[in-house]
Amino acid sequence: MSVTTTGPDPEDLTARARIRDAAMQHFAEHGFERATIRGIAETAGVSSGLVRHHFGSKQALREACDAYLTKMIRRLNDEVRSGYALDRSNPVATANTAMGPYQRYLARALAEGSAEVVFDEMVELSEQWLADADARRPDVPDVDRKVRATIGTAMALAIAVLRKHVSRGMGVDLSTPEGDLLLARALIDLYSHPMLSLEEAAEARAALDRLQPERTTTERGAPQKTLRQHEEHHHD
Amino acid sequence: MSVTTTGPDPEDLTARARIRDAAMQHFAEHGFERATIRGIAETAGVSSGLVRHHFGSKQALREACDAYLTKMIRRLNDEVRSGYALDRSNPVATANTAMGPYQRYLARALAEGSAEVVFDEMVELSEQWLADADARRPDVPDVDRKVRATIGTAMALAIAVLRKHVSRGMGVDLSTPEGDLLLARALIDLYSHPMLSLEEAAEARAALDRLQPERTTTERGAPQKTLRQHEEHHHD
DNA sequence: ACACCGGCTACACACGTGTGTAGCCTCCTA
DNA sequence: TAGGAGGCTACACACGTGTGTAGCCGGTGT
Numbered sequence: 129m130s131v132t133t134t135g136p137d138p139e140d141l142t143a144r145a146r147i148r149d150a151a152m153q154h155f156a157e158h159g160f161e162r163a164t165i166r167g168i169a170e171t172a173g174v175s176s177g178l179v180r181h182h183f184g185s186k187q188a189l190r191e192a193c194d195a196y197l198t199k200m201i202r203r204l205n206d207e208v209r210s211g212y213a214l215d216r217s218n219p220v221a222t223a224n225t226a227m228g229p230y231q232r233y234l235a236r237a238l239a240e241g242s243a244e245v246v247f248d249e250m251v252e253l254s255e256q257w258l259a260d261a262d263a264r265r266p267d268v269p270d271v272d273r274k275v276r277a278t279i280g281t282a283m284a285l286a287i288a289v290l291r292k293h294v295s296r297g298m299g300v301d302l303s304t305p306e307g308d309l310l311l312a313r314a315l316i317d318l319y320s321h322p323m324l325s326l327e328e329a330a331e332a333r334a335a336l337d338r339l340q341p342e343r344t345t346t347e348r349g350a351p352q353k354t355l356r357q358h359e360e361h362h363h364d
Numbered sequence: 365m366s367v368t369t370t371g372p373d374p375e376d377l378t379a380r381a382r383i384r385d386a387a388m389q390h391f392a393e394h395g396f397e398r399a400t401i402r403g404i405a406e407t408a409g410v411s412s413g414l415v416r417h418h419f420g421s422k423q424a425l426r427e428a429c430d431a432y433l434t435k436m437i438r439r440l441n442d443e444v445r446s447g448y449a450l451d452r453s454n455p456v457a458t459a460n461t462a463m464g465p466y467q468r469y470l471a472r473a474l475a476e477g478s479a480e481v482v483f484d485e486m487v488e489l490s491e492q493w494l495a496d497a498d499a500r501r502p503d504v505p506d507v508d509r510k511v512r513a514t515i516g517t518a519m520a521l522a523i524a525v526l527r528k529h530v531s532r533g534m535g536v537d538l539s540t541p542e543g544d545l546l547l548a549r550a551l552i553d554l555y556s557h558p559m560l561s562l563e564e565a566a567e568a569r570a571a572l573d574r575l576q577p578e579r580t581t582t583e584r585g586a587p588q589k590t591l592r593q594h595e596e597h598h599h600d
Numbered sequence: 601a602c603a604c605c606g607g608c609t610a611c612a613c614a615c616g617t618g619t620g621t622a623g624c625c626t627c628c629t630a
Numbered sequence: 631t632a633g634g635a636g637g638c639t640a641c642a643c644a645c646g647t648g649t650g651t652a653g654c655c656g657g658t659g660t
Contacts, residue, residue: 143607159397159476161397161398166648175608177611177649178608181606186648238526239476240475244532248529269553270549271553275535276553280559282529283522285522286526289522290483290522293480293514293518296483297510297511297514298510298515313506313507316569317512317565319559323497324556325556329552329556336549401619402616413619413621413638414637417638417639418637
């Protein structure tokens with residue numbers, strides 16, 4: 129699994145691959161808009177024209193990067209599906225691990241709205257894990273599994289996407305082993321302690337039912353009506 | 365309740381305010397880079413030069429937007445702190461709700477690395493909530509409260525930041541009442557059911573301890589290590 | 601040997617965009 | 631009434647950037 133990634137073949141890679149890697153690096157670091165073809169080309173050690181030669185346009189280059197990630201996540205998903213599961217902890221965590229050095233790119237891409245397939249594949253991983261968990265569960269979930277898997281996936285990815293803020297809040301850089309370890313401990317703690325008791329949950333659900341019939345349409349960016357005032361209903 | 369929290373604002377008619385609102389709208393929709401001063405000006409119904417006149421530069425405009433959000437979140441935080449707590453569910457959820465129409469801007473800003481203060485303020489809200497929760501908790505957390513609050517905050521924000529993907533995964537647009545409701549149900553379910561049993565958690569912690577002294581490289585054969593992002597490439 | 605084709609480069613163009621500058625108009629005030 | 635200041639506009643400039651075009655070089659097949 130942890131395929132090629134970084135170490136193996138530094139300069140021996142084909143130019144096309146070098147460009148792709150450089151692009152992922154630049155996209156991850158500066159975002160898609162701010163990243164420049166020339167900068168990517170320089171990092172890859174090629175001319176800017178070659179970038180266009182291999183990938184037709186900047187957008188296509190991004191799509192190629194996404195496709196590459198997609199290939200990786202698919203492979204991982206297949207491995208897990210074929211019972212090759214190496215650990216039974218949070219599957220998205222596994223995916224994140226396997227994503228390794230491309231994690232930053234993935235985070236950026238997701239935040240910018242692309243890399244849909246990667247996200248969806250992670251959701252599927254999560255679903256498989258949830259299937260097991262649901263079996264062990266006493267009560268019956270009142271929400272479709274895929275929905276819960278989706279939200280769980282998003283939450284797991286939040287740390288990567290908001291890495292900068294999380295690092296600041298934790299007081300330690302997530303890129304360091306210390307930060308990594310601290311994060312793991314915190315996640316274990318959080319994941320093993322529900323934030324809502326079953327009673328509170330039931331109450332919240334009841335409250336939700338109570339106001340289900342009439343729900344004001346929230347939303348729209350109109351900046352005047354700032355605070356919606358129905359007391360219950362919070363989340364997201 | 366605190367309808368006035370973020371009230372319609374004294375003179376929202378002032379051009380400066382209109383520009384700021386338009387900027388938040390554009391930044392939220394297109395991102396900072398892709399948003400143009402001219403576009404913002406047009407939405408605000410003013411000339412592009414006036415944007416520069418009021419705010420010195422595009423970056424300063426963004427900072428003004430962040431500052432505006434900061435003011436709002438501070439007010440909200442003060443309200444909660446002064447015992448005005450309207451509900452005891454997840455505080456970040458409350459904050460998000462109060463953020464209302466600016467949620468999209470906040471999500472973008474956070475994903476792009478800015479709006480630090482808003483995030484930090486949310487962490488503080490979360491900390492206060494955790495203080496109560498910790499008191500009710502049988503065992504003692506092995507991770508600093510602020511760390512857990514930070515991660516919890518990030519997770520809560522994940523839905524907003526990854527809204528597009530979450531909507532797709534859930535099969536319903538989060539902006540609609542249906543999506544909103546479904547999300548609430550799912551969150552209640554997720555928050556009331558730990559993903560790890562205490563035994564699993566203990567085991568994971570033990571595994572962590574076991575490989576703590578070792579180096580940071582990911583061992584494939586190593587027992588689960590919940591989340592791990594080994595970094596490194598050659599940048600930064 | 602020749603032609604060919606793909607990898608690869610150098611150069612130029614068009615365009616959007618942030619920013620700078622000059623000036624108008626309308627209050628407010630002395 | 632004059633003057634000034636600030637809200638506001640119109641116009642122009644410099645520059646970075648994506649993209650287009652022409653051409654070179656080296657290997658490979660016939």
